[in-house]
Amino acid sequence: ETGVTQTPRHLVMGMTNKKSLKCEQHLGHNAMYWYKQSAKKPLELMFVYSLEERVENNSVPSRFSPECPNSSHLFLHLHTLQPEDSALYLCASSQGMTGELFFGEGSRLTVL
Amino acid sequence: QKEVEQNSGPLSVPEGAIASLNCTYSDRGSQSFFWYRQYSGKSPELIMFIYSNGDKEDGRFTAQLNKASQYVSLLIRDSQPSDSATYLCAAGVYGQNFVFGPGTRLSVLP
Numbered sequence: 089e090t091g092v093t094q095t096p097r098h099l100v101m102g103m104t105n106k107k108s109l110k111c112e113q114h115l116g117h118n119a120m121y122w123y124k125q126s127a128k129k130p131l132e133l134m135f136v137y138s139l140e141e142r143v144e145n146n147s148v149p150s151r152f153s154p155e156c157p158n159s160s161h162l163f164l165h166l167h168t169l170q171p172e173d174s175a176l177y178l179c180a181s182s183q184g185m186t187g188e189l190f191f192g193e194g195s196r197l198t199v200l
Numbered sequence: 201q202k203e204v205e206q207n208s209g210p211l212s213v214p215e216g217a218i219a220s221l222n223c224t225y226s227d228r229g230s231q232s233f234f235w236y237r238q239y240s241g242k243s244p245e246l247i248m249f250i251y252s253n254g255d256k257e258d259g260r261f262t263a264q265l266n267k268a269s270q271y272v273s274l275l276i277r278d279s280q281p282s283d284s285a286t287y288l289c290a291a292g293v294y295g296q297n298f299v300f301g302p303g304t305r306l307s308v309l310p
Contacts, residue, residue: 130204131244131288131300144297178243187234187290187298191243 090114094179094192102200103169109195111162111179119185120162122154123178125194131178137162138185169199202227204291204301212307219276221304223289226270230291233265233272238286238303248274279308 092113101107113120122134136144137156151173153165162179176196180189203226213219225233232251236244250256250263250272262275272291276283286305292298 128208128302130302133297136297185295187232187292188246188249189234189236189244189298191245194243 092179092181092190092192094177094195096195097193098196098198100198100200101166101169103171105169106165106167108166109164109177109179109197111164111192113160113162113179113181113190113192115181115183115190117181117183117190118159119182120156120159121180121182121189122162122164123180123191125176125178135164136185143185166197169197171199173197174199202230202291202299204289204299206287206289206301206304208302209305210307211304212309213279214309215279215281217279219279219283219306219308221274221276221287221289221306223272223274223291223301224270225272225289225291225299227291227299228267228270229293230270231293232291232298233263234290234298235261235263235272235274236288236290236300238288240285244288276306279306281308281310284308 119138124132135154155163176194178194179192235248238244248263250265256263260277264273286303288303289301290298
């Protein structure tokens with residue numbers, strides 16, 4: 089495996105479900121990110137982990153809960169989501185908090 | 201609030217022409233600027249970055265930065281249909297959050 093991999097690629101869930109998105113990077117980077125991409129809106133930064141510590145949380149609702157057990161893995165736990173949370177969720181990594189991000193292919197989430 | 205603005209397009213250019221993509225940013229403290237390309241249904245990929253005023257060339261791509269005007273541009277020479285994608289501009293400072301623009305959709309017509 090190379091680069092940044094995300095699973096699942098597609099997820100459909102009801103508003104009462106609990107699910108998790110997984111991200112793994114094989115680049116030896118020390119920073120990992122979750123971004124949300126909605127139609128016709130800029131990429132929105134949700135969470136940043138640098139050296140396994142959360143350094144940014146952009147006022148994200150508590151129904152999104154990140155977890156970074158080590159520098160190679162990042163999770164986004166989802167519970168009681170709303171239909172407006174339907175979007176493409178992108179994981180990225182970088183060496184240091186530069187703007188040189190390497191993105192995974194994304195997880196397309198649909199909330200019914 | 202820090203913002204990065206781009207014309208959403210679509211910007212249509214004929215094959216072989218120069219495509220010019222523009223970006224402005226609100227935070228005068230921004231020091232690093234990035235251009236990403238995103239094909240439909242794919243994730244963004246970095247194509248260029250620029251830190252200093254002036255031009256930076258990489259193959260058919262040239263990034264231009266004017267910090268006084270808070271303006272960044274990307275020129276694509278000899279545009280090809282394979283360049284058709286959405287181009288995202290990002291601005292920020294090392295160690296802090298980088299802000300993305302909404303992207304400009306480029307269509308290169310054969």
